[in-house]
Amino acid sequence: MADRDGFIWYDGKLVPWREATTHVLTHTLHYGMGVFEGVRAYKTDKGPAIFRLQDHTDRLFRSAHILGMKMPFDKETLNAAQKEVVRVNQLESGYLRPMAFYGAEAMGISAKTLSTHVIVAAWPWGAYLGQEALEKGIRVKTSSFSRHHVNITMCKAKANGNYMNSILAHREAEHDGYDEALLLDVDGFVAEGSGENIFIVRRGKLYTPDLTSALEGITRDTIIQLAGELGIPVIEKRITRDEVYSADEAFFTGTAAEVTPIRELDNRSIGAGTRGPITTQLQAMYFDCVQGRSAKHADWLSHV
Numbered sequence: 593m594a595d596r597d598g599f600i601w602y603d604g605k606l607v608p609w610r611e612a613t614t615h616v617l618t619h620t621l622h623y624g625m626g627v628f629e630g631v632r633a634y635k636t637d638k639g640p641a642i643f644r645l646q647d648h649t650d651r652l653f654r655s656a657h658i659l660g661m662k663m664p665f666d667k668e669t670l671n672a673a674q675k676e677v678v679r680v681n682q683l684e685s686g687y688l689r690p691m692a693f694y695g696a697e698a699m700g701i702s703a704k705t706l707s708t709h710v711i712v713a714a715w716p717w718g719a720y721l722g723q724e725a726l727e728k729g730i731r732v733k734t735s736s737f738s739r740h741h742v743n744i745t746m747c748k749a750k751a752n753g754n755y756m757n758s759i760l761a762h763r764e765a766e767h768d769g770y771d772e773a774l775l776l777d778v779d780g781f782v783a784e785g786s787g788e789n790i791f792i793v794r795r796g797k798l799y800t801p802d803l804t805s806a807l808e809g810i811t812r813d814t815i816i817q818l819a820g821e822l823g824i825p826v827i828e829k830r831i832t833r834d835e836v837y838s839a840d841e842a843f844f845t846g847t848a849a850e851v852t853p854i855r856e857l858d859n860r861s862i863g864a865g866t867r868g869p870i871t872t873q874l875q876a877m878y879f880d881c882v883q884g885r886s887a888k889h890a891d892w893l894s895h896v
């Protein structure tokens with residue numbers, strides 16, 4: 593990742609990719625206190641467009657607010673920076689990574705005197721779990737790691753340190769031959785994937801866990817809106833793993849994972865063991881929106 597051509601927006605300036613470095617005593621590197629976003633830009637007929645840019649920027653600022661990190665730039669500047677990195681890196685489509693992190697002025701837990709730095713990078717990135725995953729679905733394993741408790745880390749913040757939990761879960765699932773992990777909350781109810789929200793379908797209705805310990809996903813919100821337009825009821829409630837086993841369909845949502853069908857959980861096939869009809873319909877609608885084919889949701893796209 594570090595050795596490539598291009599530019600990264602770094603504290604207000606475009607810096608050549610290889611020079612966008614930081615000191616080894618950077619506070620966030622040691623303690624994980626930082627916030628970030630994962631955003632996608634898609635190729636459309638009118639050129640590249642960023643999907644739900646303002647919503648991602650708003651969540652970045654909410655995350656910083658939750659952690660008590662002062663953002664040195666305003667939202668308009670960061671919106672412009674995200675468009676700029678897509679432009680200057682000449683991307684038709686890609687993944688964007690805005691991040692705010694503490695500087696290297698001091699070590700120790702007190703972060704009082706630290707400056708906050710902000711970067712925005714962008715690079716080409718295809719289907720997160722592979723193209724086949726989008727068509728056929730993935731095999732998932734319930735993790736031995738619980739999702740964060742709401743009073744241990746801040747689950748509504750997309751915070752760097754929270755992702756140690758995701759990496760442990762994902763690594764375990766991958767090691768055991770699965771594509772992704774499903775994390776349960778500390779009470780044993782379904783929370784989310786390592787980087788995705790989850791939905792299940794039963795008898796024509798969609799169910800998704802409430803947001804107690806899951807990230808408030810922007811794709812999740814998109815799917816809830818699209819399901820509403822199709823007249824599919826969406827119920828937010830506590831879900832157990834055996835409800836997922838016996839669901840008609842299940843899928844993950846996320847900016848990176850988009851709408852990825854789950855064909856199997858813990859070696860039980862879900863429904864017909866393939867992408868189900870409601871998943872197929874919502875996934876197609878999602879791609880219509882992100883790729884600029886939905887006149888109704890043109891306002892979700894920010895052309896660069």
Ligand code: PMP
Pocket residue numbers: 630750758784785786787788789806807808809810811812845846847848
């Ligand atoms: N949960 C977690 C833990 C995530 O990392 C992500 C990805 N940001 C999501 C859910 C999905 O969020 P979004 O749809 O906004 O990408």
